[in-house]
Amino acid sequence: MSAIREGMRQVMAWLHGWTGLALGWVLFVMCLAGTMSVFKPEISRWMRPEATASAGRIEAIAAATNWLASSARGSTGWYLTAPDDRANVVEATYDKGGDYVARALDPVSGAPVARETLGGEFFYRLHFELELPYPWGRWLASIAALAMLTALVTGIIAHRRIFRDFFTFRPRKGQRSWLDGHNALGVLALPFHLMITFSGLVTLASLNMPWGIVANYGNDLAAAFHDLAPGAVDRPAAGRPATLAPIAPMLREAERRFGGAPFSRVSIANPGDVASVVTVYRSDAAQIGATVAEVSFDGPSGRVIGAWSEARPAVGTYAVIYGLHMGRFAGGLLRWLYFLGGAMLTLAVASGMILWVVKRRERAPLSLANRIVERLNVGIIAGVPIGFAAYLCVNRLLPIGLIDRAQQEVTIALDAAGIALLAAIAVPPRLGWPLLLGVLALLCFAAPVVGGGLSYLSQALARGDAMLPMADALLIGVALTALACMRAVTRKRPEIRRPARARAIA
Known part of the structure; x- marks a missing residue:
């Protein structure tokens, strides 16, 4: 029985790793954008200071x-x-x-x-449409959410000391440190991670599980929606x-x-x-x-x-699941807990992607495929936040009366993320990480001050509006965190002692 359990854990660990690798970068974008969407109205207010x-x-x-x-x-x-x-x-x-x-x-x-902008709506739409045409973006988001649910369940099964290891963190131990951090991020908010992933799948149920509608209504969607409402x-x-x-x-x-x-x-x-x-x-x-x-x-x-x-129990159940995912009921402290849970899920995805590379580097020289994964990690994990920070900066810099201004902001954000990804592919990771983290810090420092930002801040303080100063403080906090990470990755990496007969792992 013990051998069967151990074999099951190995299978689950294999599935956990490969599921995360296959769609990890998409999940990172979805989780980060979804976390930002918790404060969608507040972001929109920050981007319309007039x-x-x-x-x-x-x-x-x-x-x-x-x-x-x-x-x-x-x-x-x-x-x-x-x-x-x-x-x-x-x-x-x-x-x-x-x-x-x-x-x-x-x-x-x-x-x-006066200021035309999508505001926080950009992050909300990116979260489940990924800037792709309908229905392809939502299809990809559904597949990624299913992969996330699979990764969560297999991670629970594979980890035999999941709660004990949650209280363990061994710094500067290479693979062990990354594994400890990944476990802690995953376990502390595990109920939230399961809820938000499952409820996200349910919100897109009519797209990813349309068979009930087709079986009862065929192509007559109007009749289906009439019966629903x-x-x-x-x-x-x-x-x-x-x-x-x-x-x-x-x-x-x-x-x-x-x-x-x-x-x-x-x-x-x-x-x-x-x-x-x-x-x-x-x-x-x-x-x-x-x-x-x-x-x-x-x-x-x-x-x-x-x-x-609406009084039908089945529809009411769906409404509760949908409401849990949207979190519109959350106020004050609970909204911040939603934000913290989303941030931890985002970091769990990012640390899992990095752990994939660290684990293989410590066993043997990286294969070509894993060297590509390493550079893509740099480009996505640092590049997507750069695109988001650029979106906030250009909101203050573009002329207010510019034609098609809202779309210009989105285009610049996507271009900035794409340039960061190309830079990460072009340079070695030891240079890519500090380079992109430095750019991220610079953009986050700049966003609160460029384009009259200090004037908007003083006006907000004068009328007693705490939202804008708090948003500026969060941007500065992100910038300081990026600088701290940049300093950490520039430290000399300890020499790795590999087994004498180490072989390359794909």
């Missing part, structure tokens, strides 16, 4: 619809997210000339804010113009029907048409489950034409 106006949810949505009525004529739909205690703008999406446009609207005037009101445009009734009374009526709970999103279908429909969705910020509750109004008259709240 947007300081504030208004209540109802007033902000009313101002936004007034602006859209005159500036987005001919659109088939407006989709609005109301401001709250974390976000101070109305996030609006609407179609114009055949393309969807996303704009942050001032909560008082309703007009777009049976109370939703959907009617075609009549082709006759009509003015939208004042939206504020509709929003107040919706909140009354929600039992006093606030709304979070509003959609207006067929705006400017006699068949327009205003749908108000309940906020889920105060509970774990993603609430499915909505009230629909006839646009021209403002009368209620539909209201429903």
Whole structure:
């Protein structure tokens, strides 16, 4: 029995290592971007420092619809997210000339804010779409999440002293030090790692497990979505113009029907048409489950034409799993714990990739394949944060009125990460690590001060806004950490004593 258990652990260890290697770099990008997304509204506020106006949810949505009525004529739909205690703008999406446009609207005037940027939305989309066209990015994210779940389960089975070794760290011991760090990062937040990975897979279930929908509905997705949301009101445009009734009374009526709970999103279908429909969705910020509750109004008259709240247990279970992954209910300390758990998962992936190389270097000279892995490790682990830091820097440096400014920011971020990857491939790792870590530190030091950053900081302090100073402090903390890592990797590596008959390991 002991031999069987040991054989099982060896198989699990092999599967753990190769699963992590196959998709480790993709997982690193997903985990780091997902960790950043925990503070998506705060990142967006940092990247729009001029947007300081504030208004209540109802007033902000009313101002936004007034602006859209005159500036987005001919659109088939407006989709609005109301401001709250974390976000101070109305996030609006609407179609114009055949393309969807996303704009942050001032909560008082309703007009777009001066600085066009995706803000934290970039990290959120990168997390599960990887900047790839639909559905390929989401497919890759699903496969990577499945690999992560496999790596977590096999890592638990393979490690026979998982909790005892968690309390052990032996510094400057090469492979042993990296293994101790990898184990500690994985075990301390293991319940969070399992939850966030499994719930991430569930959020994409209709894409990676579509067989139930196909078996029951074939290609009729409209019927599937109707059964999923049976109370939703959907009617075609009549082709006759009509003015939208004042939206504020509709929003107040919706909140009354929600039992006093606030709304979070509003959609207006067929705006400017006699068949327009205003749908108000309940906020889920105060509970774990993603609430499915909505009230629909006839646009021209403002009368209620539909209201429903999801009560089916199966859908409610999915809503809880989805809500756990999104973490919109998390406030204060719990949000920071989400961030810390994501950071530990990111570091566990990174340390596992580095451990793969360190383990093989200590046994024998690295093969060509493992030398390539080593350089890719440098390029991804240091290069992706460089791209993120460049994204924050160019947000302050690009002219505010630049055409297609938001896309320019994303392009520069991806280019910066790509250049860092090419540099890591071109130079030896002993030079690549300090070079890229130094660039990362420089960019993180620069982000809070370039483009008038100090002026924005002083203005935030004057009005008592602690978010921007805290974000600047975090950037400086990342810069100092990068410098400390750069100093550590420039130390002379101790000579490795290899067995006399060591052989190359692929």
